[in-house]
Amino acid sequence: MGILQSAPESCMRIKQASLALLLLGAAGLAGLAPAGLARAQGDVVAQRQAGLKRMSGNLEAIKKTLEAKGDLSLVAERSQDMVTFFQGFPALFPPGSDTGDTHARPAVWSDRAEFQAAAGRMVAAASKLHEAAASGDADATATAFREAGGTCGACHRAFRAR
Ligand code: HEC
Structure with missing residues (x-):
């Protein structure tokens, strides 16, 4: 019971x-x-800024190598890092990561399609640089390098605050 x-x-x-x-x-x-x-969100802002600093380092290293008529395989390596980074770039700007210590303009979120297109143009420019360097063509590499630099600047004008 x-x-x-x-x-x-x-x-x-x-x-x-x-x-x-x-x-x-x-x-x-x-x-x-x-x-x-x-x-x-603080982490993702710091993460994307650290990645962008690395991209500046890549451009600097590539510039020095080209000026010194150095080893193009170094350029191929650095530009591959750029391709990979910018493929994942839009994901480093999730909704809500527009506050705090960021210099991204609100347009990153309000004009998402254009932001993604700008990241896509960067991937294309970095790929072109990578292919030119991998083929060993110094002139084509120098041209692609200038174009890639211009592609950074074009996105900054639209999406990066001063
Ligand atoms: C698709 C757009 C886009 C492209 C392409 C782009 N950037 Fe930027 N960049 C931004 C935005 C947005 C910020 C502001 C990020 C933040 O503060 O959250 C920024 C910030 C930076 C910063 C400052 C990072 C910091 O410490 O605050 C550097 C350096 C930089 N970019 C370098 C580059 C270089 C070099 C390239 C080309 C290889 C490049 N960027 C291409 C959008 C872009």
């Missing part, structure tokens, strides 16, 4: 306990979300 009575009772207690845990879990998540989200 004792067993028959206590079985449904303990069953109820387990249900209540798991409901309480569920509610606690939900409250915990809700409490953490804003801080966690802000941190994630």
